[in-house]
Amino acid sequence: MSTVESRLLTGGEAVAHALCQIQPDVVPVYPITPQTPIIQTFSSLVADGAAHTEIVNVESEHSAMSAAIGAALAGARTATATSSQGLALMAEVVYIAASMRAPLTMAVGNRALSGPINIHCDHSDSMLVRDSGVVQLFAENAQEAYDLMVMAPRIAEHPAVSLPVLVCQDGFTITHAAEPVCMLEDAEVRAFVGEYRPALRSLLATESPASHGPFAMPDYYFEFRRAQAAALEAAAEVIAGVADDFASLAGRANHGVEPYRLDGAETVLIALGSTAGTVKDVIDELREDGERTGLLKIRSFRPFPAQAVRELAGGARHVVVLDRADSPGGAPPLAADVAFALADCDATLRSHVYGLGGRDLHPEAIRQIFHGVAPRYVGVRGEPCPV
Amino acid sequence: MSRLKTLVEKRHGVDPLRGGHALCQGCGIPMVVRVVLGTITRPTVVVNATGCLEVATTRFPTTAWNVPWVHVAFENAAAVASGIEAAQRALVRRESLPSVDDVAIVVFAGDGGTYDIGMQALSGALERGHRFLFVCYDNEAYMNTGVQRSGATPFAADTTTSPVGLESFGKAQKRKDMTAIAVAHHVPYVAQAASTYWHDLSLKVERAAAADGAAFVNVLTDCPLGWGHEPHLAPHVIAAAVETRFWPLYDVVDGRYRLTYEPLHPLPVERWLEGQKRFAHLLRPENARLVEVIQQNVDRDWAELRRRCGDDEKGALS
Numbered sequence: 136m137s138t139v140e141s142r143l144l145t146g147g148e149a150v151a152h153a154l155c156q157i158q159p160d161v162v163p164v165y166p167i168t169p170q171t172p173i174i175q176t177f178s179s180l181v182a183d184g185a186a187h188t189e190i191v192n193v194e195s196e197h198s199a200m201s202a203a204i205g206a207a208l209a210g211a212r213t214a215t216a217t218s219s220q221g222l223a224l225m226a227e228v229v230y231i232a233a234s235m236r237a238p239l240t241m242a243v244g245n246r247a248l249s250g251p252i253n254i255h256c257d258h259s260d261s262m263l264v265r266d267s268g269v270v271q272l273f274a275e276n277a278q279e280a281y282d283l284m285v286m287a288p289r290i291a292e293h294p295a296v297s298l299p300v301l302v303c304q305d306g307f308t309i310t311h312a313a314e315p316v317c318m319l320e321d322a323e324v325r326a327f328v329g330e331y332r333p334a335l336r337s338l339l340a341t342e343s344p345a346s347h348g349p350f351a352m353p354d355y356y357f358e359f360r361r362a363q364a365a366a367l368e369a370a371a372e373v374i375a376g377v378a379d380d381f382a383s384l385a386g387r388a389n390h391g392v393e394p395y396r397l398d399g400a401e402t403v404l405i406a407l408g409s410t411a412g413t414v415k416d417v418i419d420e421l422r423e424d425g426e427r428t429g430l431l432k433i434r435s436f437r438p439f440p441a442q443a444v445r446e447l448a449g450g451a452r453h454v455v456v457l458d459r460a461d462s463p464g465g466a467p468p469l470a471a472d473v474a475f476a477l478a479d480c481d482a483t484l485r486s487h488v489y490g491l492g493g494r495d496l497h498p499e500a501i502r503q504i505f506h507g508v509a510p511r512y513v514g515v516r517g518e519p520c521p522v
Numbered sequence: 523m524s525r526l527k528t529l530v531e532k533r534h535g536v537d538p539l540r541g542g543h544a545l546c547q548g549c550g551i552p553m554v555v556r557v558v559l560g561t562i563t564r565p566t567v568v569v570n571a572t573g574c575l576e577v578a579t580t581r582f583p584t585t586a587w588n589v590p591w592v593h594v595a596f597e598n599a600a601a602v603a604s605g606i607e608a609a610q611r612a613l614v615r616r617e618s619l620p621s622v623d624d625v626a627i628v629v630f631a632g633d634g635g636t637y638d639i640g641m642q643a644l645s646g647a648l649e650r651g652h653r654f655l656f657v658c659y660d661n662e663a664y665m666n667t668g669v670q671r672s673g674a675t676p677f678a679a680d681t682t683t684s685p686v687g688l689e690s691f692g693k694a695q696k697r698k699d700m701t702a703i704a705v706a707h708h709v710p711y712v713a714q715a716a717s718t719y720w721h722d723l724s725l726k727v728e729r730a731a732a733a734d735g736a737a738f739v740n741v742l743t744d745c746p747l748g749w750g751h752e753p754h755l756a757p758h759v760i761a762a763a764v765e766t767r768f769w770p771l772y773d774v775v776d777g778r779y780r781l782t783y784e785p786l787h788p789l790p791v792e793r794w795l796e797g798q799k800r801f802a803h804l805l806r807p808e809n810a811r812l813v814e815v816i817q818q819n820v821d822r823d824w825a826e827l828r829r830r831c832g833d834d835e836k837g838a839l840s
Contacts, residue, residue: 338567
C-alpha cells in the first residue's frame with residue numbers, strides 16, 4: 136500500500152495530477168469552466184517536463200473528441216476533459232467514439248446545460264450522453280476523482296470493453312474545492328495502468344490496413360449497436376476487477392456502488408456525486424434519532440448496476456432517488472434506472488429533482504425528503520410562472 | 523515528376539483504392555484519390571469526411587481501401603487527422619515509431635466537408651500546423667444528399683435548394699474562395715487543381731507531401747449527376763472550367779502565388795456553362811445579363827489572382 140501523505144488539492148488538480156502520473160500520449164482539449172483547472176494544471180505539469188504528453192489545443196470540444204478518436208485509433212493512450220456545453224457540443228462525437236470502440240478517458244466537471252447559461256453543477260451534461268454507450272463513473276469528492284481517473288485507462292482499454300470512460304466530478308463543489316487527497320507514487324500509477332496495448336488495429340499499421348468507421352445499413356447496423364451494448368455490459372465486471380486491484384494497491388474501494396449504513400434500512404436514498412457526502416451526514420443524524428435509513432451511492436452510472444441496486448435496495452420499504460438532472464415531461468434519469476431495476480420489488484419509489492444550476496441541497500432539505508414532506512422539485516422557489 | 527504509368531501502378535502489390543466501389547460512372551473523385559495516393563510514395567493513412575467517397579467505398583462488411591482508412595463524421599476530418607498526427611509524434615517520442623515522416627496523413631473531404639460544415643475543424647488544424655495534406659474534392663454542391671447548394675456552388679447554378687423558378691435564377695450568391703481562406707492560415711503549401719489535369723495535380727501533391735506542415739489542395743472534381751452532363755464528357759467540362767479561367771490552376775508556396783497553367787486563348791465563360799444542365803437556364807436570351815455578370819466576376823477574379831502572382835511573366839509557370 137502507498138505511504139504517500141495526503142496533499143491539499145482541488146478535484147480538478149487531483150485529476151490533473153492523476154493524468155500526469157498516467158502520462159497519456161495525447162490530450163486534445165478545449166477550455167471550459169469548470170473543467171479548465173484540470174487542463175491548466177496538467178499543461179503546467181507538461182510544461183515543466185513532469186509529463187511527456189502531446190497536448191493538442193483544439194478549436195472546440197467537437198474537435199477535442201474527434202482528435203481523441205484519431206489519436207486513440209492510431210495507437211496512442213488518449214485523454215481529454217470537458218464540461219457542460221463542451222460535452223453538448225461534442226455529444227455527436229461521443230456517440231461515435233463509443234461505436235468505434237475508441238478506448239479513451241475523459242474527465243468531466245459536471246455543469247448545468249444552457250439555458251439560461253450557468254456555470255455551476257448539475258448532471259444534465261452527463262445525462263445528455265447517457266445513451267451514447269460510454270462508461271460514466273461519478274466521484275463523491277476529490278479523492279474519488281483521483282482514484283477513478285487512475286482506474287479509468289484500465290477499464291477503457293480492457294479488450295472486452297474498449298470504450299470511452301468518463302470520470303465525472305461535480306463542478307466547483309469538487310473541481311474547485313481543496314481537500315486532502317492521498318496520491319499514489321508515480322511508479323505505482325505507471326505500473327497500475329501498464330503499457331497501452333490497443334485492441335484495435337492501429338491506423339499507423341500501414342502494412343495491415345484496416346477501415347475504421349464504415350457505413351452500415353440495416354443489414355449490419357443493429358449488430359454493431361448490440362456489440363457495443365454488450366461491451367458496456369461487460370464493463371461492469373471489468374470495473375469490479377480494476378476496483379479490487381486498486382483497493383489492494385491503495386486501500387480504498389471504488390466499486391460500482393457504495394452501500395452506506397444499509398443494514399436494516401427501511402428507507403434507502405440513492406444519489407450520485409458530491410451530494411452523497413451530505414446525505415451520509417444526514418443519515419448519521421437520522422440513525423442517531425433511531426430512524427432506519429441508509430444511502431446507496433451510485434459510482435458507476437453507466438453501466439448501471441441494476442443487480443446491486445436490486446440486492447441492496449429491493450428489500451426496503453421506501454426507495455428515494457435524488458436526481459441532479461431533470462427529464463421534463465418524463466422520469467428523471469437516475470429514477471428511471473432505479474425504477475427499472477426495482478420493477479419486481481415491493482418498495483415504494485419516490486423521485487426528487489434537486490440542485491439544478493448549482494443550487495445547494497441543505498441537510499434540512501434531505502431530512503424533509505426522508506420524512507416524505509419535500510416537494511418533487513427540492514429547493515425551487517414559488518410556483519412556475521408563464522412566459 | 524510522376525508519369526501516368528507510375529501513378530496507376532500498384533503500391534505494395536495492391537491498389538490503394540480498389541475497383542468495385544459504388545461511386546457513379548464518370549465521377550471524378552476516384553481519379554483524384556488515385557492521383558493523390560499514387561503520387562505520395564510513403565505509406566499513407568486516409569481520413570475521410572462523410573460524403574460520396576465514404577459512403578460509396580465502405581459499405582460494411584466491404585471496403586475498397588487497401589490503406590488504413592478512418593471516417594468519424596462530416597465536419598471533423600481535419601480534427602481526426604490532428605489527433606493521428608499528435609499520436610505519431612507521441613509514438614516517435616516513446617520510440618514505438620521510427621519517424622513522423624514514415625506515414626503520410628491525407629484527408630479527403632467534399633466541398634461540404636471543407637467549405638461549410640468542415641471549415642472550423644480545418645481552420646483549427648491549419649492554424650496549429652499539423653503535418654497533413656487536406657484534399658478537397660470540390661464538386662460544387664452536396665451531391666451525396668441529392669445536389670443541394672453549398673458555399674462552393676457557383677453563382678446562378680440550379681440546385682435542389684437553389685432551384686430555378688419563376689422568381690429565381692438559381693443560387694443568388696457567389697461561391698466562397700476557400701483556397702484563399704486556406705492561404706490566410708500561413709501554411710507552407712496551398713494549391714488549386716482540377717481532377718482531369720492529373721499531371722498538374724500530381725506535381726502539386728508532390729509539393730504538398732513534402733511541405734513542413736499543413737497543406738491544402740482544392741480540386742475541382744466533376745459530378746455528372748449533379749452538374750448534368752454525360753459521364754464521358756467530364757474531361758471536356760473540367761477543361762472548360764480551366765480554359766475559361768473560371769477555375770484557375772495555381773499554387774501558393776509559403777505565401778507566394780504562382781499560376782501553374784495559363785490558358786493561352788481564354789474561352790468565353792459560356793463554354794463552361796453550356797455543357798451542364800445546372801446552367802442551362804442561363805443560355806436563354808432573357809438571362810444574358812447573368813452571363814455577363816458571371817464573365818465580369820471571372821475577369822475580376824482572374825485580374826486579382828494575377829495581381830497576387832505579381833502580375834508578370836515570372837509569376838506564370840511558363
